[in-house]
Amino acid sequence: MNVEIEEKYLKELAGGSRKAFEVLYMTYAPRVEYFLRGLLKNDLEAEDITQDIFYKIWSNRETIAQIDSFKSYLFRMAKNAVYNHYSHLLVKENYIEIEKNKQNYEDLIEEKIHAEDLELLIVMSIEKMPPQRKKIFKMSRFEHLSNDEIAQQLNISKRTVESHISQAMSDLRKLLVLYVITFM
Structure with a gap:
Protein backbone atom coordinates (compact mmCIF):
# COMPACT_ATOMS: atom_id res chain seq x y z
CA MET A 1 0.00 0.00 0.00
CA ILE A 96 1.65 -26.96 36.17
CA GLU A 97 5.08 -28.24 37.22
CA ILE A 98 4.89 -26.40 40.55
CA GLU A 99 1.42 -27.79 41.22
CA LYS A 100 2.58 -31.29 40.29
CA ASN A 101 5.60 -30.99 42.59
CA LYS A 102 3.39 -29.54 45.31
CA GLN A 103 1.04 -32.51 45.03
CA ASN A 104 3.99 -34.92 45.04
CA TYR A 105 5.36 -33.18 48.14
CA GLU A 106 1.98 -33.38 49.87
CA ASP A 107 1.73 -37.05 48.93
CA LEU A 108 5.21 -37.67 50.35
CA ILE A 109 4.30 -35.92 53.59
CA GLU A 110 1.13 -37.98 53.86
CA GLU A 111 3.07 -41.18 53.15
CA LYS A 112 5.65 -40.21 55.77
CA ILE A 113 2.92 -39.59 58.33
CA HIS A 114 1.34 -42.96 57.53
CA ALA A 115 4.74 -44.66 57.80
CA GLU A 116 5.43 -43.01 61.15
CA ASP A 117 1.98 -43.94 62.44
CA LEU A 118 2.43 -47.50 61.27
CA GLU A 119 5.89 -47.71 62.81
CA LEU A 120 4.48 -46.45 66.13
CA LEU A 121 1.68 -49.04 66.00
CA ILE A 122 4.19 -51.82 65.29
CA VAL A 123 6.43 -50.72 68.16
CA MET A 124 3.42 -50.56 70.47
CA SER A 125 2.27 -53.99 69.31
CA ILE A 126 5.73 -55.46 69.90
CA GLU A 127 5.85 -53.93 73.38
CA LYS A 128 2.48 -55.53 74.20
CA MET A 129 3.70 -59.02 73.27
CA PRO A 130 4.38 -61.51 76.05
CA PRO A 131 7.96 -60.99 77.36
CA GLN A 132 9.49 -64.14 75.84
CA ARG A 133 7.90 -63.55 72.40
CA LYS A 134 8.94 -59.88 72.46
CA LYS A 135 12.53 -60.80 73.34
CA ILE A 136 12.75 -63.49 70.63
CA PHE A 137 11.16 -61.24 68.00
CA LYS A 138 13.54 -58.36 68.78
CA MET A 139 16.55 -60.67 68.66
CA SER A 140 15.41 -61.98 65.30
CA ARG A 141 14.36 -58.75 63.60
CA PHE A 142 16.46 -56.05 65.26
CA GLU A 143 19.62 -57.94 66.21
CA HIS A 144 19.43 -60.12 63.08
CA LEU A 145 20.21 -63.34 64.92
CA SER A 146 19.32 -66.68 63.39
CA ASN A 147 16.79 -68.98 65.02
CA ASP A 148 19.64 -71.29 66.06
CA GLU A 149 21.55 -68.43 67.70
CA ILE A 150 18.45 -67.27 69.58
CA ALA A 151 17.69 -70.80 70.75
CA GLN A 152 21.27 -71.21 71.95
CA GLN A 153 21.36 -67.87 73.81
CA LEU A 154 18.02 -68.46 75.54
CA ASN A 155 18.51 -72.20 76.13
CA ILE A 156 15.29 -73.11 74.35
CA SER A 157 14.52 -75.26 71.32
CA LYS A 158 14.72 -73.89 67.79
CA ARG A 159 11.07 -74.96 67.35
CA THR A 160 10.04 -72.73 70.29
CA VAL A 161 11.87 -69.79 68.69
CA GLU A 162 10.12 -70.45 65.37
CA SER A 163 6.76 -70.68 67.11
CA HIS A 164 7.24 -67.35 68.92
CA ILE A 165 8.38 -65.59 65.73
CA SER A 166 5.49 -67.07 63.79
CA GLN A 167 2.97 -65.88 66.40
CA ALA A 168 4.57 -62.41 66.52
CA MET A 169 4.36 -62.12 62.72
CA SER A 170 0.74 -63.24 62.80
CA ASP A 171 -0.07 -60.54 65.38
CA LEU A 172 1.66 -57.90 63.24
CA ARG A 173 -0.15 -59.02 60.08
CA LYS A 174 -3.50 -58.62 61.85
CA LEU A 175 -2.43 -55.15 62.95
CA LEU A 176 -1.42 -54.23 59.37
CA VAL A 177 -4.73 -55.44 57.94
CA LEU A 178 -6.61 -53.40 60.53
CA TYR A 179 -4.45 -50.35 59.78
CA VAL A 180 -4.98 -50.62 56.02
CA ILE A 181 -8.76 -51.00 56.45
CA THR A 182 -8.93 -48.08 58.85
CA PHE A 183 -6.55 -45.52 57.34
CA MET A 184 -6.15 -46.22 53.63
Whole structure:
Protein backbone atom coordinates (compact mmCIF):
# COMPACT_ATOMS: atom_id res chain seq x y z
CA MET A 1 0.00 0.00 0.00
CA ASN A 2 1.21 3.48 -0.92
CA VAL A 3 2.46 5.53 2.10
CA GLU A 4 0.14 8.49 1.34
CA ILE A 5 -2.91 6.22 1.01
CA GLU A 6 -1.93 4.38 4.19
CA GLU A 7 -1.65 7.71 6.08
CA LYS A 8 -5.09 8.70 4.77
CA TYR A 9 -6.64 5.45 6.03
CA LEU A 10 -4.85 5.77 9.39
CA LYS A 11 -6.29 9.30 9.86
CA GLU A 12 -9.75 8.04 8.93
CA LEU A 13 -9.31 5.09 11.30
CA ALA A 14 -8.33 7.50 14.08
CA GLY A 15 -11.64 9.23 13.41
CA GLY A 16 -13.52 5.95 13.83
CA SER A 17 -13.98 4.92 10.18
CA ARG A 18 -14.92 1.25 9.90
CA LYS A 19 -14.27 1.39 6.16
CA ALA A 20 -10.66 2.50 6.76
CA PHE A 21 -10.23 -0.28 9.32
CA GLU A 22 -11.59 -2.86 6.85
CA VAL A 23 -9.20 -1.70 4.12
CA LEU A 24 -6.20 -1.85 6.48
CA TYR A 25 -7.37 -5.22 7.79
CA MET A 26 -7.84 -6.71 4.32
CA THR A 27 -4.44 -5.38 3.25
CA TYR A 28 -2.33 -6.38 6.24
CA ALA A 29 -4.09 -9.20 8.14
CA PRO A 30 -3.06 -11.94 5.67
CA ARG A 31 0.58 -10.79 5.81
CA VAL A 32 0.60 -10.65 9.62
CA GLU A 33 -1.05 -14.06 9.85
CA TYR A 34 1.47 -15.55 7.41
CA PHE A 35 4.32 -14.06 9.45
CA LEU A 36 2.85 -15.49 12.67
CA ARG A 37 2.35 -18.92 11.12
CA GLY A 38 6.05 -18.99 10.32
CA LEU A 39 6.94 -18.19 13.93
CA LEU A 40 4.33 -20.26 15.73
CA LYS A 41 3.97 -23.23 13.38
CA ASN A 42 0.30 -23.28 14.35
CA ASP A 43 -2.42 -21.95 12.04
CA LEU A 44 -5.10 -21.49 14.71
CA GLU A 45 -2.81 -19.62 17.10
CA ALA A 46 -1.58 -17.42 14.24
CA GLU A 47 -5.19 -16.61 13.29
CA ASP A 48 -6.15 -15.86 16.90
CA ILE A 49 -3.17 -13.59 17.48
CA THR A 50 -3.83 -11.77 14.20
CA GLN A 51 -7.40 -11.13 15.34
CA ASP A 52 -6.12 -9.90 18.70
CA ILE A 53 -3.68 -7.51 17.03
CA PHE A 54 -6.37 -5.95 14.87
CA TYR A 55 -8.74 -5.77 17.82
CA LYS A 56 -6.06 -3.77 19.66
CA ILE A 57 -5.64 -1.53 16.64
CA TRP A 58 -9.38 -0.84 16.56
CA SER A 59 -9.45 -0.29 20.34
CA ASN A 60 -6.56 2.20 20.14
CA ARG A 61 -7.63 3.80 16.86
CA GLU A 62 -7.57 7.36 18.25
CA THR A 63 -3.77 7.26 18.53
CA ILE A 64 -3.09 5.25 15.36
CA ALA A 65 -2.56 8.32 13.13
CA GLN A 66 0.63 9.15 15.08
CA ILE A 67 2.37 5.99 13.82
CA ASP A 68 5.13 6.60 11.25
CA SER A 69 5.06 3.15 9.62
CA PHE A 70 1.89 1.12 10.10
CA LYS A 71 3.47 -1.97 8.54
CA SER A 72 6.46 -1.85 10.94
CA TYR A 73 4.08 -1.20 13.82
CA LEU A 74 1.99 -4.25 12.91
CA PHE A 75 4.95 -6.58 12.65
CA ARG A 76 6.40 -5.29 15.92
CA MET A 77 3.01 -6.00 17.52
CA ALA A 78 3.08 -9.48 15.97
CA LYS A 79 6.59 -10.18 17.24
CA ASN A 80 5.66 -8.95 20.73
CA ALA A 81 2.51 -11.07 20.65
CA VAL A 82 4.61 -14.15 19.89
CA TYR A 83 6.93 -13.32 22.81
CA ASN A 84 3.90 -12.89 25.06
CA HIS A 85 2.39 -16.12 23.77
CA TYR A 86 5.53 -18.14 24.54
CA SER A 87 5.98 -16.33 27.84
CA HIS A 88 2.41 -17.26 28.77
CA LEU A 89 3.03 -20.89 27.79
CA LEU A 90 6.18 -20.93 29.91
CA VAL A 91 4.33 -19.49 32.91
CA LYS A 92 1.57 -22.05 32.41
CA GLU A 93 4.05 -24.94 32.18
CA ASN A 94 5.89 -23.69 35.26
CA TYR A 95 2.62 -23.42 37.16
CA ILE A 96 1.65 -26.96 36.17
CA GLU A 97 5.08 -28.24 37.22
CA ILE A 98 4.89 -26.40 40.55
CA GLU A 99 1.42 -27.79 41.22
CA LYS A 100 2.58 -31.29 40.29
CA ASN A 101 5.60 -30.99 42.59
CA LYS A 102 3.39 -29.54 45.31
CA GLN A 103 1.04 -32.51 45.03
CA ASN A 104 3.99 -34.92 45.04
CA TYR A 105 5.36 -33.18 48.14
CA GLU A 106 1.98 -33.38 49.87
CA ASP A 107 1.73 -37.05 48.93
CA LEU A 108 5.21 -37.67 50.35
CA ILE A 109 4.30 -35.92 53.59
CA GLU A 110 1.13 -37.98 53.86
CA GLU A 111 3.07 -41.18 53.15
CA LYS A 112 5.65 -40.21 55.77
CA ILE A 113 2.92 -39.59 58.33
CA HIS A 114 1.34 -42.96 57.53
CA ALA A 115 4.74 -44.66 57.80
CA GLU A 116 5.43 -43.01 61.15
CA ASP A 117 1.98 -43.94 62.44
CA LEU A 118 2.43 -47.50 61.27
CA GLU A 119 5.89 -47.71 62.81
CA LEU A 120 4.48 -46.45 66.13
CA LEU A 121 1.68 -49.04 66.00
CA ILE A 122 4.19 -51.82 65.29
CA VAL A 123 6.43 -50.72 68.16
CA MET A 124 3.42 -50.56 70.47
CA SER A 125 2.27 -53.99 69.31
CA ILE A 126 5.73 -55.46 69.90
CA GLU A 127 5.85 -53.93 73.38
CA LYS A 128 2.48 -55.53 74.20
CA MET A 129 3.70 -59.02 73.27
CA PRO A 130 4.38 -61.51 76.05
CA PRO A 131 7.96 -60.99 77.36
CA GLN A 132 9.49 -64.14 75.84
CA ARG A 133 7.90 -63.55 72.40
CA LYS A 134 8.94 -59.88 72.46
CA LYS A 135 12.53 -60.80 73.34
CA ILE A 136 12.75 -63.49 70.63
CA PHE A 137 11.16 -61.24 68.00
CA LYS A 138 13.54 -58.36 68.78
CA MET A 139 16.55 -60.67 68.66
CA SER A 140 15.41 -61.98 65.30
CA ARG A 141 14.36 -58.75 63.60
CA PHE A 142 16.46 -56.05 65.26
CA GLU A 143 19.62 -57.94 66.21
CA HIS A 144 19.43 -60.12 63.08
CA LEU A 145 20.21 -63.34 64.92
CA SER A 146 19.32 -66.68 63.39
CA ASN A 147 16.79 -68.98 65.02
CA ASP A 148 19.64 -71.29 66.06
CA GLU A 149 21.55 -68.43 67.70
CA ILE A 150 18.45 -67.27 69.58
CA ALA A 151 17.69 -70.80 70.75
CA GLN A 152 21.27 -71.21 71.95
CA GLN A 153 21.36 -67.87 73.81
CA LEU A 154 18.02 -68.46 75.54
CA ASN A 155 18.51 -72.20 76.13
CA ILE A 156 15.29 -73.11 74.35
CA SER A 157 14.52 -75.26 71.32
CA LYS A 158 14.72 -73.89 67.79
CA ARG A 159 11.07 -74.96 67.35
CA THR A 160 10.04 -72.73 70.29
CA VAL A 161 11.87 -69.79 68.69
CA GLU A 162 10.12 -70.45 65.37
CA SER A 163 6.76 -70.68 67.11
CA HIS A 164 7.24 -67.35 68.92
CA ILE A 165 8.38 -65.59 65.73
CA SER A 166 5.49 -67.07 63.79
CA GLN A 167 2.97 -65.88 66.40
CA ALA A 168 4.57 -62.41 66.52
CA MET A 169 4.36 -62.12 62.72
CA SER A 170 0.74 -63.24 62.80
CA ASP A 171 -0.07 -60.54 65.38
CA LEU A 172 1.66 -57.90 63.24
CA ARG A 173 -0.15 -59.02 60.08
CA LYS A 174 -3.50 -58.62 61.85
CA LEU A 175 -2.43 -55.15 62.95
CA LEU A 176 -1.42 -54.23 59.37
CA VAL A 177 -4.73 -55.44 57.94
CA LEU A 178 -6.61 -53.40 60.53
CA TYR A 179 -4.45 -50.35 59.78
CA VAL A 180 -4.98 -50.62 56.02
CA ILE A 181 -8.76 -51.00 56.45
CA THR A 182 -8.93 -48.08 58.85
CA PHE A 183 -6.55 -45.52 57.34
CA MET A 184 -6.15 -46.22 53.63
